[in-house]
Amino acid sequence: MGWFTETAVRIRAGRTPTRGNPDGVEDWSPGAVDRLALSGLNVQPRVQAESTDDDRNAVITGLRVQSDEGVDLDVTARDRIEWRGEVYQVDGDVARWPDPVVGGVHHVEFNLKRVTG
Secondary structure, eight states, X not given: OOSOOEEEEEEEOEEEEETTEEEEEEEOSTTTOEEEEEEEEEEEEEEEEEEEOSSOEEEEEEEEEEEOTTOXXXXXXXXXXEETTEEEEEOSOOEEEEOTTTXXXXXXXXXXXXXXX
């Protein structure tokens, strides 16, 4: 069994035009989003933290995602990722590492974050 066996779904907001913005605003409603299956992934834990105060007990879960060699992914920093039934936000920029031998993308790496509580 290899390292890149995980699958996920990229969720990208649709655009809904408004009177003041013809280019539209992000629309995360189920009928407006674009969903794309992603495969050949390695997903690893990155961080887990808990913060408490008088009003809230928040848990932050972070993951690191890497694509297999030679696999580019249609993912941006504005997307969300559904993995194992949970929805995460892309946390920071998406890194596309170049292949120094043949050119193009060698692999893609990005972080995910989910806050609950």
